[in-house]
Amino acid sequence: MNCIHPSPDEPGFATAEMLFIDPAACVDCGACITACPVGAIKPDTKLTEAQLPFIELNASFYPKYEGKLPPTSKLAPVPDAPAVDQRPYGPLRVAIVGSGPAAMYAADELLTQRGVRVNVFEKLPTPYGLVRAGVAPDHQSTKGVTRLFDQITRRRGLDFYLNVEVGRDITHAELLEHHHAVLYAVGAPNDKRLDIEGMELPGTGTATEVVAWYNGHPEFSHLPVDLSHERVVIIGNGNVALDVARILTTDPDALARTDISDHALAALRDSKVREVVIAARRGPIHSAFTLPELIGLTATCDVVLDAADHELVRRDLETVTEALTRHKLEILAKLAVDSPPTRLPISKPRIRLAYELTPTRVLGSDNVTGIEFTVTGTDEVRQLDAGLVLTSIGYHGKAIRGLPFDDAAGVVPNDEGRVIDPATGNPVLGSYVAGWIKRGPTGFIGTNKSCAAHTVDRLVTDYNASRLTEPTAKAGALHQLMRDRRPDVVDMAGWRAIDAAEIDRGGAGRPRDKFIDVSDMLTAAAGAPKPTLRQRLFSW
Numbered sequence: 001m002n003c004i005h006p007s008p009d010e011p012g013f014a015t016a017e018m019l020f021i022d023p024a025a026c027v028d029c030g031a032c033i034t035a036c037p038v039g040a041i042k043p044d045t046k047l048t049e050a051q052l053p054f055i056e057l058n059a060s061f062y063p064k065y066e067g068k069l070p071p072t073s074k075l076a077p078v079p080d081a082p083a084v085d086q087r088p089y090g091p092l093r094v095a096i097v098g099s100g101p102a103a104m105y106a107a108d109e110l111l112t113q114r115g116v117r118v119n120v121f122e123k124l125p126t127p128y129g130l131v132r133a134g135v136a137p138d139h140q141s142t143k144g145v146t147r148l149f150d151q152i153t154r155r156r157g158l159d160f161y162l163n164v165e166v167g168r169d170i171t172h173a174e175l176l177e178h179h180h181a182v183l184y185a186v187g188a189p190n191d192k193r194l195d196i197e198g199m200e201l202p203g204t205g206t207a208t209e210v211v212a213w214y215n216g217h218p219e220f221s222h223l224p225v226d227l228s229h230e231r232v233v234i235i236g237n238g239n240v241a242l243d244v245a246r247i248l249t250t251d252p253d254a255l256a257r258t259d260i261s262d263h264a265l266a267a268l269r270d271s272k273v274r275e276v277v278i279a280a281r282r283g284p285i286h287s288a289f290t291l292p293e294l295i296g297l298t299a300t301c302d303v304v305l306d307a308a309d310h311e312l313v314r315r316d317l318e319t320v321t322e323a324l325t326r327h328k329l330e331i332l333a334k335l336a337v338d339s340p341p342t343r344l345p346i347s348k349p350r351i352r353l354a355y356e357l358t359p360t361r362v363l364g365s366d367n368v369t370g371i372e373f374t375v376t377g378t379d380e381v382r383q384l385d386a387g388l389v390l391t392s393i394g395y396h397g398k399a400i401r402g403l404p405f406d407d408a409a410g411v412v413p414n415d416e417g418r419v420i421d422p423a424t425g426n427p428v429l430g431s432y433v434a435g436w437i438k439r440g441p442t443g444f445i446g447t448n449k450s451c452a453a454h455t456v457d458r459l460v461t462d463y464n465a466s467r468l469t470e471p472t473a474k475a476g477a478l479h480q481l482m483r484d485r486r487p488d489v490v491d492m493a494g495w496r497a498i499d500a501a502e503i504d505r506g507g508a509g510r511p512r513d514k515f516i517d518v519s520d521m522l523t524a525a526a527g528a529p530k531p532t533l534r535q536r537l538f539s540w
């Protein structure tokens with residue numbers, strides 16, 4: 001019906017905070033409701049009270065187009081997958097490194113066609129990247145996208161090589177001996193670091209580490225997260241900061257019904273935290289969180305603003321022109337006014353949004369005791385007591401051995417996913433990128449679908465034009481190589497065994513109880529039925 005906008009070929013798709021459904025074009029067939037992998041589309045009659053603002057927001061998007069469809073975009077439209085050349089001597093073989101959304105969407109795009117084999121390599125024994133280890137546990141409907149990924153894994157032609165680290169267990173050059181192309185969808189695993197005095201003190205950390213901790217990522221499960229103080233300060237006000245603040249202030253009994261890790265739940269039950277301050281260096285109009293996330297936050301948590309910050313909101317409301325930002329400011333304007341945060345403890349933990357505070361140093365000698373800011377653009381100094389200071393100032397990509405890297409942007413230089421050597425301007429043959437390592441750490445899970453489609457378009461175009469070198473290794477040799485190099489490699493059956501065991505451990509009350517130690521994952525994977533020789537040969 002073309003009733004959902006912006007669509008991938010329309011302005012603003014890449015940066016859209018939410019999608020809108022045109023009430024004139026929609027025929028209420030409900031197809032989008034069943035198709036949406038994360039249950040983000042609902043009939044207006046099924047909205048909860050907290051979701052009611054979306055009706056007005058949706059309606060306000062359409063009048064400006066006066067009955068016409070939104071204008072065509074300058075963005076490159078999402079290409080139809082080019083037909084893969086069928087060659088008599090074997091399929092197109094692609095290695096995908098990483099198994100998060102960009103990786104799974106790329107695999108999906110490639111496997112829509114005959115004559116393609118995809119091997120997915122992942123460092124952990126479990127797939128799905130930030131959907132498993134990044135999306136907050138109270139956002140289970142978003143995690144529901146894994147059902148779509150599970151369907152992709154059932155496509156013929158896909159194999160998992162989990163618990164394998166590319167660069168350590170197998171090199172880029174070796175991958176190219178077994179594949180026509182290697183597509184990196186490795187995300188942006190590092191945090192941007194804040195370079196101020198005191199950031200090395202115990203009691204400092206990053207919000208993304210805390211996210212990995214409460215999501216049971218094996219490398220962060222044993223992180224010391226000290227919740228024995230009344231106040232936590234988070235620097236930066238993007239969606240990650242909102243996620244962490246929400247989890248730190250939500251009733252643990254509600255979180256107990258999610259897949260939050262047991263150690264985090266126990267720590268949250270003992271938590272003394274009464275206030276989480278989210279401190280932004282700029283004003284309310286520049287808030288980095290998105291409108292849907294703000295609506296969700298204010299519906300579930302107590303959120304307050306100081307009187308001075310309410311003044312900043314009023315100031316920004318006078319100048320704002322963009323509709324979604326105006327709506328954000330209107331929500332902020334309705335938040336409870338609260339005097340400066342001196343009246344702790346309070347009964348229910350709350351979140352304070354604070355503006356125009358530039359962090360200058362973390363206070364404390366053995367442990368964090370607080371943080372000092374200047375009021376942005378002035379010499380005025382403000383201090384806040386806190387026992388935990390977290391930075392949440394964005395992610396940063398990590399260089400991939402053997403490929404060029406743009407350190408400032410944290411991405412691999414590329415042209416629509418085809419890796420480019422900046423020294424020559426030429427493509428690095430057989431190397432592709434998708435997701436955050438291609439475009440930087442922005443956007444949502446769904447943004448990766450069109451991002452991966454563009455990359456696959458370039459890859460298949462190069463294959464069809466015979467620009468990719470034929471793999472020298474025999475089909476099937478990779479399986480033996482990986483078993484020799486990494487005897488505890490986890491395959492598809494192994495992952496399914498881990499998945500089933502986690503769901504079983506979760507019992508009736510939780511979606512799953514995750515393993516947090518790699519050794520436990522490997523024990524569960526070892527219980528999977530081994531493929532017969534016939535099955536293995538048949539799969540090739």
Ligand code: NAP
Nearest residue numbers: 236237238239240241281282288392393394395441442443
């Ligand atoms: P983000 O949205 O880029 O926000 C980064 C924040 O850090 C901004 O407030 C920024 O302020 C601030 N900042 C940057 N450098 C700073 C510095 N040196 N000092 C003080 N503040 C600084 O990053 P994010 O929250 O990590 O999110 C990453 C991406 O994941 C985003 O696209 C986000 O929408 C997405 N995400 C989505 C969800 C969801 O949909 N539920 C959940 C999590 C993440 P300035 O604006 O002033 O630079």
